[in-house]
Amino acid sequence: MNKERIMELLEQKKLMLLKAELLEERTPDIAEFLDELDPKTALMVFRMLPKETAVDVFAYLDSETQKNISQLVNEHELKAILDELFFDDMIDFLEEMPANVVKKILQNTTETRRSLINQFLNYPDNSVGSIMTIEFVDLKKEMTVKAALEKIRRIALEKETIYTCYVMDGERHLEGMVSLKDLVISDPEKKIAEIMREDLVSVTTFDSDEEAAALMQRYNLLALPVVDHENRLVGIVTFDDMMDALEDAVTEDIHRMATVGELNTSVVNAKPWMLLKSRLPWLLVLVFVNILSGAGMAFFEDTIQSIVALVFFLPLLIDSAGNAGSQSSALIIRSMAVGDVELEDWAKLLRKELAVAIPLGLLLGLASSLIGIIRADVGVALVVGLSMAVVVLVGSLVGLLLPFLLKKLNLDPATASGPLVTSIADIMGVMIYFSIATWYFGL
Amino acid sequence: MNKERIMELLEQKKLMLLKAELLEERTPDIAEFLDELDPKTALMVFRMLPKETAVDVFAYLDSETQKNISQLVNEHELKAILDELFFDDMIDFLEEMPANVVKKILQNTTETRRSLINQFLNYPDNSVGSIMTIEFVDLKKEMTVKAALEKIRRIALEKETIYTCYVMDGERHLEGMVSLKDLVISDPEKKIAEIMREDLVSVTTFDSDEEAAALMQRYNLLALPVVDHENRLVGIVTFDDMMDALEDAVTEDIHRMATVGELNTSVVNAKPWMLLKSRLPWLLVLVFVNILSGAGMAFFEDTIQSIVALVFFLPLLIDSAGNAGSQSSALIIRSMAVGDVELEDWAKLLRKELAVAIPLGLLLGLASSLIGIIRADVGVALVVGLSMAVVVLVGSLVGLLLPFLLKKLNLDPATASGPLVTSIADIMGVMIYFSIATWYFGL
Incomplete structure (x- = not known):
């Protein structure tokens, strides 16, 4: 992305052109651009983005920029962003916010959602619980392949991945998985039970994210199911979150090997x-x-x-x-x-x-x-x-x-x-x- | 996997039971088990595996074990394995073999394939060319979504991934990509041209695998197209190969930071x-x-x-x-x-x-x-x-x-x-x- 050009447009207040140029860019690049602006300018540019893009960009922002923007927007705007974020991205955001901000946000949510959020906020750093997502596709054994594909088509946009789908019984016990590949190549009339794989690798919420990453890498998995102590499916880890966790883990190792302690941000952003x-x-x-x-x-x-x-x-x-x-x-x-x-x-x-x-x-x-x-x-x-x-x-x-x-x-x-x-x-x-x-x- | 138990079965020559137990295990685990056996025993166990499993396991073996097995099997067996391997796994294997072995293998292949293999063997270590695969799904702009899905269904088993499909013109120029998700949620009568994304991130064969990995991580990509200098699609990098390349790159960095030079194998296997x-x-x-x-x-x-x-x-x-x-x-x-x-x-x-x-x-x-x-x-x-x-x-x-x-x-x-x-x-x-x-x- 041509940062100089976009900066120039910003300084010359050519905002329509700026918006058009920005929207040509990919989400992580827009986010990186905002990270480098002062809080007020960042907010101004952020507000120019169409709502859907804004939410995507928000998820990619540095936690410092997220904090600045969330403190400058009004309550209504903030709620609109949070409602649209994927659950794990919202948790990542809340984890970095001061307690009073989190409290205020939680007051505006339903009882069930509040207790779910609290549960996620309590997972320790570097645990699987802290990086898992709850937006996965769940299927039933009795479904036909055709019905499963129809369900996926309907809910695809709300899910973090549709490439790995999990099969649960009535009490949410994990029974198996099917990949979208399996579904696409199978006879539409077959039952899920006939094509699902049952020998699953899984982790629990309190396992370390590094362990989860190692398993996904070893078995080439795009997603990993997370179960509680009764083998009930509570979430999944997707490959993008796993890669971020792995990058952090490697950085931590390299730092530790040079006796540098914990540092929650990059050298560039660290005070x-x-x-x-x-x-x-x-x-x-x-x-x-x-x-x-x-x-x-x-x-x-x-x-x-x-x-x-x-x-x-x-x-x-x-x-x-x-x-x-x-x-x-x-x-x-x-x-x-x-x-x-x-x-x-x-x-x-x-x-x-x-x-x-x-x-x-x-x-x-x-x-x-x-x-x-x-x-x-x-x-x-x-x-x-x-x-x-x-x-x-x-x-x-x-x-x-x-x-x-x-x-x-x-x-x-x-x-x-x-x-x-x-x-x-x-x-x-x-x-x-x-x-x-x-x-x-x-x- | 219960290595002690399987070892016991092996020592007691309870081969039927051994085979049954082994086939319960996942491919990378079977491969790791073979890596730890002496060459002759490894070959014996390898020969017990059903053909399809054997090929999958072969791809996961340490290059040392691959070499041992390939030197012990007869020409016919080796050809059967190589014909079934994914192209990139075969290249990985050939890269580690002595020149005379490679020459012998190449004599048994067709002219076209031989020149393709030679081209891949010439890509430098740590280049995108050395980790890319040629088994991807290619579509045409004029196809309907329905036709594309039918094509995918037909060829899915031969492809390394079907989740990212690339659109090329008659001269193999890269025009766009569609994900399987896009295809599944789109109207079957729509044309690929209407739903494909055109602002692609791509790399060339001589870019470093580390750069490719960084791009895939930044933009959360499951696959990355590789083009030549005329923007013709020559291969793709899939996320599993990217993760392996990334792991190697991090290892190389950590070693270099401690003044340890190149080491092509793990400490455990290094002489x-x-x-x-x-x-x-x-x-x-x-x-x-x-x-x-x-x-x-x-x-x-x-x-x-x-x-x-x-x-x-x-x-x-x-x-x-x-x-x-x-x-x-x-x-x-x-x-x-x-x-x-x-x-x-x-x-x-x-x-x-x-x-x-x-x-x-x-x-x-x-x-x-x-x-x-x-x-x-x-x-x-x-x-x-x-x-x-x-x-x-x-x-x-x-x-x-x-x-x-x-x-x-x-x-x-x-x-x-x-x-x-x-x-x-x-x-x-x-x-x-x-x-x-x-x-x-x-x-």
């Missing part, structure tokens, strides 16, 4: 204090963890006093240990996230890590002893080379084992971040290096 | 030498980068000799600089990957980074000067605190700017890994810390 809040805690923790490496060095003060050249190689050694550890932990964390590695694989992977980290340590030891010879003497070179081999091995093992340990403790393995592994490897690196030096030089 | 090959190069590069920090320290040898206590705080300072830098770079790299941040945003983000990194540096400086007072004296504490503030700021800026620089040079921003940022921050940290110390103590 500086939000970034500060997400970055400071772990950095502070690591500062205090690092006291230990300082204390370790203080213990070897005499050795350092005798051969100052030793400290020139310290950054090299502790960095390499940390780097090797970061590599192992990243490999394991990612494999765990995609389900390739389970807790019980630890011993197998430990053996493999030894087969990798020992030659890795030896090769890096060789390289660094060459540097040692050039920059110091043979003695220092030997100590540096030997230390390198050991610290790379130790760093790799820490990087490998820490994610397993965290998973065992039911913590997120991604917390075994590069920086954390680096700090632990540092402490060990300092102790190993100066111990070897003290021993070798007989200090 | 030790493959892991060594992917890990060694960057560690070696970083060893040589780290010579600079050692050289920097050698330059300040006198300062270090005078106040040895200074080096006790070195790991703390350089680690914190590296950690802060890893945070910034991870935030930017991920935002770039999901399309939130573009090259031209650098100045805006630099200003924001200053607003975050200055207070971050001051707070960490305060914390570390407290440690300095406890472990050394007020002078050292002041130097450590001040240095911390500066190195955290500098580290953050390096972490922020490096991804932009790499993107500007058309390199992958994820190469601005934590370890690389850490090494650069180290060198700067050493110089800054000892400069401040030399100045403060008047050495």
Whole structure:
């Protein structure tokens, strides 16, 4: 989309032209454009959109822009938007609103709807409940294919997907599913019971959205049924919501691997204090963890006093240990996230890590002893080379084992971040290096 | 799936029961089970599967298992499998086979098919061409909805998806698309031209699969048309292949951010030498980068000799600089990957980074000067605190700017890994810390 051109039209107040140009664009692009405007201008442009487009655009807006617009429109306008939103999009919106706004909105809805909304708002973040939708197609076993297709035709526009339809009994127990493909290729007179599939993958409302996404990806599903503890169908997860959840989960993992805490918006939209809040805690923790490496060095003060050249190689050694550890932990964390590695694989992977980290340590030891010879003497070179081999091995093992340990403790393995592994490897690196030096030089 | 039970049946050679149990399972689960068997047993179990299931399972096998099976079956069996595979799955298989095997297989196909296969095998890794499929539904503008539905019904089983259908003219130029939903809800007598959408998002064969995935995610598409330079439709990317490509792309990013090189298989299946090959190069590069920090320290040898206590705080300072830098770079790299941040945003983000990194540096400086007072004296504490503030700021800026620089040079921003940022921050940290110390103590 040509943002400059549209911005120009906006500044020149050529509103009819602006509207015409905007309506040529796709919904997510219009939403992104509004996200970048100041609240009042965003509202003005939003009000220019035809009602149906406006509702679609609203669902795609950043939560900050949603909040701004909802606070500027009148109650009647807001109700009109909310009534037209898909249920899951409305919940996403309400989740980000201040409690008093939600309360006001809920006062204007029916008793049944209010209790449904409250139920959805109570699902924890990152749970299947928080991303599922209730607008799915439900069929009965006794229906013919023809009747099912007629029903779908009638209700298609209100449903988030019609490609996967679920079969329930009178008490809403999940009995099976048929895809629209099955319906289209089947004899119209056949009963749903004859063509439905019964071996369904399903999740419950409190499962994590990441698990749901992994199942959908593994079995190539466009939708996943969500059941309660009595196998009653309460909602479905559609592939678009799953993809958003997956993107968020990956972002969270990548951030966590770099010790960045929770951040509910993108870097571009985040206020500086939000970034500060997400970055400071772990950095502070690591500062205090690092006291230990300082204390370790203080213990070897005499050795350092005798051969100052030793400290020139310290950054090299502790960095390499940390780097090797970061590599192992990243490999394991990612494999765990995609389900390739389970807790019980630890011993197998430990053996493999030894087969990798020992030659890795030896090769890096060789390289660094060459540097040692050039920059110091043979003695220092030997100590540096030997230390390198050991610290790379130790760093790799820490990087490998820490994610397993965290998973065992039911913590997120991604917390075994590069920086954390680096700090632990540092402490060990300092102790190993100066111990070897003290021993070798007989200090 | 109950792997232990199935394994037991296999060991007891209860093959009929084994077959019955296996056929209860879903295709990806059967494939995973075969992946874990030795080649001969895998072949035996594979041969027990009914032909149709066998082909489906084959498509899901790890490339290593595919290779093993294809080398053990006879030519006739292999041809039967390949003829039944979807075209893109067959290409995926051939891509991983040794050249002589591919040659032998190609000898047994028709001239037209052979040249098509060769064309697909030539698409670069990670290109749209390498993941697209040719089995899509094509319609004509003049068709009625009814005729289109009849055509779909007839060919549904041979197509990867029937939910998105493409409209082409006589020369295969892409004219529009209709979803199966549009077809099902439209009047059967309407012409396709009346209901098709013309403002399509499309990609070309040489675009990256990551770009294609980003478009599909942004616009919630189940399929994406792929055109050549003359807008002729040559294939489509379906959502399942897109998700696989996306998963690979994320894995590649996470690995790269930890300086792990290309790895075509999971950690579990990778041989030790493959892991060594992917890990060694960057560690070696970083060893040589780290010579600079050692050289920097050698330059300040006198300062270090005078106040040895200074080096006790070195790991703390350089680690914190590296950690802060890893945070910034991870935030930017991920935002770039999901399309939130573009090259031209650098100045805006630099200003924001200053607003975050200055207070971050001051707070960490305060914390570390407290440690300095406890472990050394007020002078050292002041130097450590001040240095911390500066190195955290500098580290953050390096972490922020490096991804932009790499993107500007058309390199992958994820190469601005934590370890690389850490090494650069180290060198700067050493110089800054000892400069401040030399100045403060008047050495």
